[in-house]
Amino acid sequence: xxxxxxxxxxxxxxxxxxxxxxxxxxxxxxxxxxxxxxxxxxxxxxxxxxxxxxxxxxxxxxxxxxxxxxxxxxxxxxxxxxxxxxxxxxxxxxxxxxxxxxxxxxxxxx
Numbered sequence: 260x261x262x263x264x265x266x267x268x269x270x271x272x273x274x275x276x277x278x279x280x281x282x283x284x285x286x287x288x289x290x291x292x293x294x295x296x297x298x299x300x301x302x303x304x305x306x307x308x309x310x311x312x313x314x315x316x317x318x319x320x321x322x323x324x325x326x327x328x329x330x331x332x333x334x335x336x337x338x339x340x341x342x343x344x345x346x347x348x349x350x351x352x353x354x355x356x357x358x359x360x361x362x363x364x365x366x367x368x369x
Contacts, residue, residue, distance in 0.1 A: 301369035302345045305362050310334030312357045317366070321349045329366055332359070343368055 265272045313331040317323055323343040329352065332339045345368055352366040359365065 301347070301350055301367040303364045304329060304341060304344060304366040304368065306332060306341070306359045306365050307361065308332065308334035308339065309360045310339070310358075312353050312355055312359065312365075313338060315352060315355050317343075317349045317352060319349055319352060323347065323349060323368065332365075341365060 262273060262275050265274055310332045311334075313333045315330045317327070317329045323329065324346045325343055327343045328340045329343055329349070330341050332341055347368040350367050350369045353359065
């Protein structure tokens with residue numbers, strides 16, 4: 260969960276916000292499966308910006324080449340294709356709808 264400070268009619272409130280996927284599942288539950296939450300060997304693919312995962316082209320077990328599109332990240336109202344920095348096998352990848360911060364590990368390629 261992420262904490263925010265919100266001001267409404269001059270009153271300050273602290274709120275905790277839990278991101279959800281389009282299917283209604285809390286992203287927090289999915290983060291347990293995300294690369295940043297696990298110890299794994301391989302090359303991490305990090306998010307260049309904070310945003311939301313719009314689509315995931317690769318899945319765990321896929322063989323990818325350097326430059327292959329892994330997923331699409333919406334950030335600053337633009338769609339950004341995130342590509343594989345190396346060739347290998349996708350061993351972890353984020354889910355569609357996940358909200359990520361800059362430098363969040365999106366995938367790991369071994």
